[in-house]
Amino acid sequence: MDLEQGKKIYIEESRELLDDMDQALLALESDPSDSELINRIFRTAHTIKGSGGMFGFDEIVSFTHVLETLLDKVRAGKVPIELDAKGQSPLLALLFRSRDHLAKMIESLVSGEGVPGAETEDLVGLLKSFSGAGESNAPPKAAPAAPETGPATADHPYHISVRFGRDTFRHGMDPAAFLHPLAKLGEITSVICVLDSLPALNDEAFDPENCCLGFEINLSTTASKTEIEDVFEFVREESRIAILPPESRAGEFVDLIKSHPGEDMELGAYLVQCCAVTSTEIMRALEEQKKGGGLIGEILVKQGSIQKEVVHAALEKQKTVRAQKAQEASSIRVDAGKLESLIDLVGELVIAGANVLQLSQKAGSGALVESASGVYRLVEELREIALSVRMVPIGETFTRFQRVVRDISKELGKEISLVISGGEAELDKTVVEKINDPLVHLVRNSIDHGIETPEVREQRGKPAKGTIRLNAYHDAGTIVIEVSDDGGGLNRERILKKAVERGLISAGQNLSDREVYRLIFEAGFSTAEKVTDLSGRGVGMDVVRRNIEALRGSVDVSSEEGKGTKVTIRLPLTLAIIDGFQVGVGGNSYVVPLDMVVECVELTEADRRSSNGRDFVNLRGEVLPFVMLKHLFGGNGKRDARENIVVIQYAGMKAGFVVDELMGEVQTVIKPLGKVFQGLKGVSGATILGSGEVALILDVPALVRLAVEREGAMESVNR
Amino acid sequence: MEIKSTKRKGVHRLAVSGEATIYGVSQAADAVRAALAGAESLQVDLSGVSEIDSAFIQLLLAAGRQADRDEKKMEIVGYGGFGEEAMLVLSALHVEPSAG
Numbered sequence: 001m002d003l004e005q006g007k008k009i010y011i012e013e014s015r016e017l018l019d020d021m022d023q024a025l026l027a028l029e030s031d032p033s034d035s036e037l038i039n040r041i042f043r044t045a046h047t048i049k050g051s052g053g054m055f056g057f058d059e060i061v062s063f064t065h066v067l068e069t070l071l072d073k074v075r076a077g078k079v080p081i082e083l084d085a086k087g088q089s090p091l092l093a094l095l096f097r098s099r100d101h102l103a104k105m106i107e108s109l110v111s112g113e114g115v116p117g118a119e120t121e122d123l124v125g126l127l128k129s130f131s132g133a134g135e136s137n138a139p140p141k142a143a144p145a146a147p148e149t150g151p152a153t154a155d156h157p158y159h160i161s162v163r164f165g166r167d168t169f170r171h172g173m174d175p176a177a178f179l180h181p182l183a184k185l186g187e188i189t190s191v192i193c194v195l196d197s198l199p200a201l202n203d204e205a206f207d208p209e210n211c212c213l214g215f216e217i218n219l220s221t222t223a224s225k226t227e228i229e230d231v232f233e234f235v236r237e238e239s240r241i242a243i244l245p246p247e248s249r250a251g252e253f254v255d256l257i258k259s260h261p262g263e264d265m266e267l268g269a270y271l272v273q274c275c276a277v278t279s280t281e282i283m284r285a286l287e288e289q290k291k292g293g294g295l296i297g298e299i300l301v302k303q304g305s306i307q308k309e310v311v312h313a314a315l316e317k318q319k320t321v322r323a324q325k326a327q328e329a330s331s332i333r334v335d336a337g338k339l340e341s342l343i344d345l346v347g348e349l350v351i352a353g354a355n356v357l358q359l360s361q362k363a364g365s366g367a368l369v370e371s372a373s374g375v376y377r378l379v380e381e382l383r384e385i386a387l388s389v390r391m392v393p394i395g396e397t398f399t400r401f402q403r404v405v406r407d408i409s410k411e412l413g414k415e416i417s418l419v420i421s422g423g424e425a426e427l428d429k430t431v432v433e434k435i436n437d438p439l440v441h442l443v444r445n446s447i448d449h450g451i452e453t454p455e456v457r458e459q460r461g462k463p464a465k466g467t468i469r470l471n472a473y474h475d476a477g478t479i480v481i482e483v484s485d486d487g488g489g490l491n492r493e494r495i496l497k498k499a500v501e502r503g504l505i506s507a508g509q510n511l512s513d514r515e516v517y518r519l520i521f522e523a524g525f526s527t528a529e530k531v532t533d534l535s536g537r538g539v540g541m542d543v544v545r546r547n548i549e550a551l552r553g554s555v556d557v558s559s560e561e562g563k564g565t566k567v568t569i570r571l572p573l574t575l576a577i578i579d580g581f582q583v584g585v586g587g588n589s590y591v592v593p594l595d596m597v598v599e600c601v602e603l604t605e606a607d608r609r610s611s612n613g614r615d616f617v618n619l620r621g622e623v624l625p626f627v628m629l630k631h632l633f634g635g636n637g638k639r640d641a642r643e644n645i646v647v648i649q650y651a652g653m654k655a656g657f658v659v660d661e662l663m664g665e666v667q668t669v670i671k672p673l674g675k676v677f678q679g680l681k682g683v684s685g686a687t688i689l690g691s692g693e694v695a696l697i698l699d700v701p702a703l704v705r706l707a708v709e710r711e712g713a714m715e716s717v718n719r
Numbered sequence: 720m721e722i723k724s725t726k727r728k729g730v731h732r733l734a735v736s737g738e739a740t741i742y743g744v745s746q747a748a749d750a751v752r753a754a755l756a757g758a759e760s761l762q763v764d765l766s767g768v769s770e771i772d773s774a775f776i777q778l779l780l781a782a783g784r785q786a787d788r789d790e791k792k793m794e795i796v797g798y799g800g801f802g803e804e805a806m807l808v809l810s811a812l813h814v815e816p817s818a819g
Contacts, residue, residue, distance in 0.1 A: 169741045175773040198777065201752060201785035208744040208778050 007109070009333065010051050014106045017044040019396075021099050022403050029092055029406075032081040041095070042071040048102065059120070060105050066124050067098050070131045079130055094126055157189050157218040158228060158246055161304055165238025168211035173235055175213045181231045186221025229278045236280060242304030243278075281305040336429070339390060346379075346386040347577055347669035353379040354667065354690025380667060383577055391573075392432055394481070395423025398470045401443050405468060408447045415465040416451050422472035427479045427573050434551055435481070435571065438544040442483040442567050443468060445541070450487030450565055460562065462486065476649060477595020478553070479573055484566035490559035492516050517557045521545040552684050554651060554701040570651055570701070580668035580687070582695065583646060584661030585629040589695035591668050591687055592657065596648050596700050600662055603643040615710060617645070617656065625707040626656035629698075632682055650700050655707035657698070666690075670697060682706070721767075722750045731758035732796075736767030741774040751782045759791055766797030 021044040028037040049064035073079040194214035199206040285299040297311035360372035398420045409416040451466035471482040553571035580591035616625045645656035668687045684699035720743035723734040731754040786793035
């Protein structure tokens with residue numbers, strides 16, 4: 001393997017592992033007794049150390065080694081996780097710090113900058129002191145563990161339950177004869193003969209040659225379940241035999257199952273591999289299942305083959321293994337660059353395909369059109385798939401905020417919980433990456449300015465613990481991300497005052513709430529009463545807005561004083577290829593994202609007259625503001641007798657675009673505009689049509705806002 | 720297997736000797752049935768038994784159940800030299816070995 005390549009993978013993997021460690025630490029904080037979490041943390045540290053050694057990252061290896069040593073002791077229970085009076089654990093705090101330090105070390109591999117050695121030494125010292133404490137204080141715990149793995153004692157015998165088949169005697173078998181070989185395996189501590197089904201001598205049902213016997217036997221033995229079962233080999237076909245391992249063994253089985261190398265198997269296979277049940281028992285249970293249905297685990301417990309907790313452990317194991325497998329199966333690491341060029345190529349293919357289709361239509365050969373359409377359809381599918389490859393759920397980004405919220409709220413002495421929903425909503429990977437910073441800003445803002453201190457909250461009659469919500473959902477070709485808090489909300493008066501101070505608006509200007517709140521996105525605006533480390537320096541919200549608009553998205557804020565604030569971000573799902581709707585205006589072509597098109601209606605002469613030169617029409621009793629694209633973009637071409645309105649919906653607002661011609665659906669490969677054109681209003685990109693012509697992609701958010709604002713202005717004039 | 724049947728003062732005594740196994744169990748069942756029918760009390764003497772199996776023990780048990788139902792008395796009055804396992808089963812039957 002190319003070393004550079006390997007290093008890259010190592011860094012990538014370590015990042016993921018560190019994320020996982022972070023999650024596990026957070027979970028451990030809320031449930032310090034969960035040993036599986038400690039295991040998980042240990043494993044991540046172990047993997048980072050192990051792979052780090054392969055590349056000779058000695059600093060990382062030696063640091064992780066110390067961390068691993070401590071984790072191992074925590075795992076063994078030698079160093080307990082103790083919570084102090086405030087529910088804080090110095091040990092967990094140290095583990096958090098160590099994780100962060102490790103993250104720094106990994107990142108330093110990328111940046112090439114070293115990590116301050118003093119900090120490493122400091123942490124190593126602390127880690128060692130924790131490990132050392134475990135060495136001296138903890139009682140020797142290894143010793144009492146031994147007997148557990150030893151032979152089953154008399155207190156914990158096997159329980160064997162046999163019901164012999166009717167024909168046992170006729171087959172020349174003597175139930176009593178089985179006691180002898182059993183006694184050879186160990187000590188029979190008790191035998192009870194079960195005669196529940198034995199009729200009395202004179203009963204019709206009594207046949208002296210029918211066997212109606214059964215035994216309940218307690219056997220103390222070190223033998224395995226299979227060995228015991230073998231004793232009954234010759235009668236097992238016709239009899240019902242249940243061998244319940246000793247309680248002490250149940251724990252052993254649970255351990256065995258837990259340590260089983262992760263392979264996806266049927267539940268039964270697990271139990272057999274760990275010798276908890278024999279294959280005969282499984283076969284019988286399966287037969288039972290075929291007959292009566294039910295769950296195999298439950299049947300086994302009912303048969304008396306195994307304890308419930310063992311089945312439970314096996315099920316858990318199966319679940320985690322499957323989850324792991326699913327994760328493995330669903331991810332292949334692909335170089336982002338390769339993906340990028342794939343998407344680019346698919347984009348070109350889409351354009352070329354459209355061209356072929358158009359030419360074939362011109363050529364007028366039916367067969368050619370047919371095959372060209374076939375190809376085009378396939379290209380369309382290919383496009384769908386290629387784009388979906390880059391789609392990732394936003395959940396991963398969201399969960400990272402758990403740590404951000406935890407750390408900052410601790411720092412500020414606030415109690416805040418983060419509620420995440422809609423994490424499964426997918427969007428383009430590049431969009432996900434770019435949205436992270438704005439989200440961090442918004443979440444920090446919520447923590448810093450939004451959520452009040454517990455005391456203030458209680459005064460206001462709210463629960464002391466504040467809540468920040470991250471939510472995402474798809475809506476008309478866009479993804480909506482909401483960051484909301486139940487904090488103090490925005491103060492309209494204060495925003496107005498500040499805006500006047502900064503000269504953003506003139507005093508006495510009449511603004512709607514929405515407009516006032518939007519002011520916080522203006523450059524150099526901050527309403528925080530005091531500047532803290534985190535935010536309040538007046539940079540931020542305007543940067544957030546710029547970043548989001550650069551992604552062809554929009555951001556909005558709503559708030560209720562005293563109740564909370566909600567910031568809503570809307571982003572296009574992808575930055576690469578979209579389904580577009582092509583329209584013609586003044587001899588030029590324009591494209592509107594198809595998802596946002598609601599309908600097309602004719603702009604009649606009557607409408608035009610009744611609108612009185614104001615740009616809105618009556619659409620089935622609804623006021624629909626519209627934009628004459630020709631006025632906006634110019635172009636030659638006379639006004640046609642007929643014009644059409646393309647009705648667009650965006651972020652809950654409706655507006656119409658008046659166009660000359662409706663040209664229909666088109667696959668649109670978005671080409672960003674050059675730097676020179678970036679100041680253009682109303683256009684967000686360009687695309688090449690099948691004919692080779694260039695069409696501009698309309699910036700729907702900006703245009704809709706323009707139309708709606710104009711209508712609003714008109715209304716306030718009328719008022 | 721041989722079964723000798725004697726009757727004295729309303730007490731029916733069955734002396735079993737030889738191999739008390741599945742092969743004789745039907746014959747024994749008939750003998751026990753007949754003995755129980757004609758007496759208030761039944762004694763089964765197993766001291767002459769050289770070998771006993773579960774089928775025979777089961778028969779004795781079924782007979783015991785019948786005696787209980789008819790409110791008659793039935794007891795085992797002697798054990799032969801049969802094996803340990805059979806004793807184990809017999810002890811499991813909760814039939815108190817009253818005589819040895």
